[in-house]
Amino acid sequence: MTQDSSDWTKLEPEVNSTDADEAPTYSLQSAAGHFECRVSGLRWVCKGKTSFQYQFRSWEGHMERMESRQYMPAGPLMDVTVTAGKLNEVHLPHWICIDDIPDILDMFAVVHIDDCGDVVEKVSEVTPTHVKLTEPNFSIIAALISLFFPLKISCYMLIYYKPNTSFLKLHVYPIRQDPALEQRIDKEESSDGYKRIKKPHPDKYMQTERAFNLRANMDTAEIQPKELTFRYNSLNFYEVFIENPERKLNLTLLHSNDDEPLCEPVWTCKLHKDDYPASGNVEEKHSVDEDLSAQMQKVLTVHSDREKLLGMLEDLTYEEFNNFKWFLQDSDAVVGLPRIPKSRLEKTSTCNLVDLMLQTYTEKSVEVTKKVLKKINRNDLVQKVSDSSS
Known part of the structure; x- marks a missing residue:
């Protein structure tokens, strides 16, 4: 019994x-x-x-x-x-x-x-x-x-995703219900940097030597191969690429039979974003984060340089300040760099001069200032700004 x-x-x-x-x-x-x-x-x-x-x-x-x-x-x-x-x-x-x-x-x-x-x-x-x-x-x-073909057999569906990619990349394996084969695929995919997404296996048998299609509910999905013949001893998989998966992803495994357009799927699976963390839009997000970080760093650098320049120029006497402006007009301190017009330098204030230099020399403003300070014999200020930069 x-x-x-x-x-x-x-x-x-x-x-x-x-x-x-x-x-x-x-x-x-x-x-x-x-x-x-x-x-x-x-x-x-x-x-x-x-x-x-x-x-x-x-x-x-x-x-x-x-x-x-x-x-x-x-x-x-x-x-x-x-x-x-x-x-x-x-x-x-x-x-x-x-x-x-x-x-x-x-x-x-x-x-x-x-x-x-x-x-x-x-x-x-x-x-x-x-x-x-x-x-x-x-x-x-x-x-x-x-030996008996074709056979209908119980199967596992194994799903793996690649983390840290700008698109969602999946490997989907239909395999016989063999734990040893499952462990082997787990090991191989893990060594290639893929992670497992555990989902329920098919509750229907799959027939050997029959062709199957894997489909996704997103227009941007690219699935290769388009058709896979399920062979008893062969190890094949579907590779799925999806750009910007912004909604729930449904995967469906169907028999490849044009005469049965309404046949029931062998297996269906629903994937949410939580199933593949750190994948899909990651590279794009990382790039945005890097751009924001670079912009923030640039703002902080400009702000820091402005404070340094203002601090140095405020320590100059009236005569030293005028000499400083004179060297900026025609000096090897600014060789290869744009020149600030004489008309803009003659009556400018300390704060305005700092802004003019940052606009003209950008990240080289501090270096230009140090060179000019040496020419007017204010090496003490050069050392001061060098110490603050270390």
């Missing part, structure tokens, strides 16, 4: 991940009963206290051997080790839609992989989500299905 999912007590495993290059180890322990791991979906039945641990393994390197036996992966590959007690039954998760598969028991199997090779074992029961083994032996283990 098939047990309902509510009959299984769900347990959260303890996760141990010490090496970035190693897959995490998940540890579980239980008393007697029926249990399910929340991470892997692995189910087990035991009559007493039991503990075990497992790691997800990649199917890479094993595919060809499975195909040579006329099988293909039907579920995640796990390395299971019982550390105490005994598991009387184990129910391995699978991602296959069994609705249209005849002779289910003959189609499914379980593979054991160890140093001695591969052992394929028939299963005692198949449910919509698991295959059952009684009195199981453990090693690297997974559900298999006989």
Whole structure:
């Protein structure tokens, strides 16, 4: 008799991940009963206290051997080790839609992989989500299905965004429901600077060897490729570019079939700005901030220079002030710089002269002033302004 999912007590495993290059180890322990791991979906039945641990393994390197036996992966590959007690039954998760598969028991199997090779074992029961083994032996283990195309399978949709870009850049992966593959993509995307956006996965099966379109509800969205064929063992993704995403973004995955324009989507997803912080308009905002900062700095510099110049000129005697203006008319202190007309210098006041110099010499006003002060033998003022600048 098939047990309902509510009959299984769900347990959260303890996760141990010490090496970035190693897959995490998940540890579980239980008393007697029926249990399910929340991470892997692995189910087990035991009559007493039991503990075990497992790691997800990649199917890479094993595919060809499975195909040579006329099988293909039907579920995640796990390395299971019982550390105490005994598991009387184990129910391995699978991602296959069994609705249209005849002779289910003959189609499914379980593979054991160890140093001695591969052992394929028939299963005692198949449910919509698991295959059952009684009195199981453990090693690297997974559900298999006989080569059968096309298949409908349960899938994950993984979404990643690139922070600190002026546009929103997404990578969207439709993959089989394989935690090891999910961990591998997470690692690769993270190493490229992308961050994960966690959203619900499809609640419908995806058919292998069928083409799909990903669509967005924004006219500025660019999505490549336009069409993606979902293959069992291929790893493909959609790349999405959106300039200035100013409203809620809806993504929809549809079958590519011109004869079914009103077909239901396989998956829909709503993204808000909070889902991709520090992305979209960031570079533009950063540029605006930099411009404002530069303008503020320029204002502060002009204000500071005005105070310095005024302080120096106010310390001059009447005769020194007139000599100062004379040197500004024709002197090597202003070589290569615009000249202030004599008519504007003759009767100008100290404050007006400061403004004239800032307008004419801009950021070089202080340097010009220091050169002229040396010519009228006011080196004490030159040192004074140099000290205030340090």
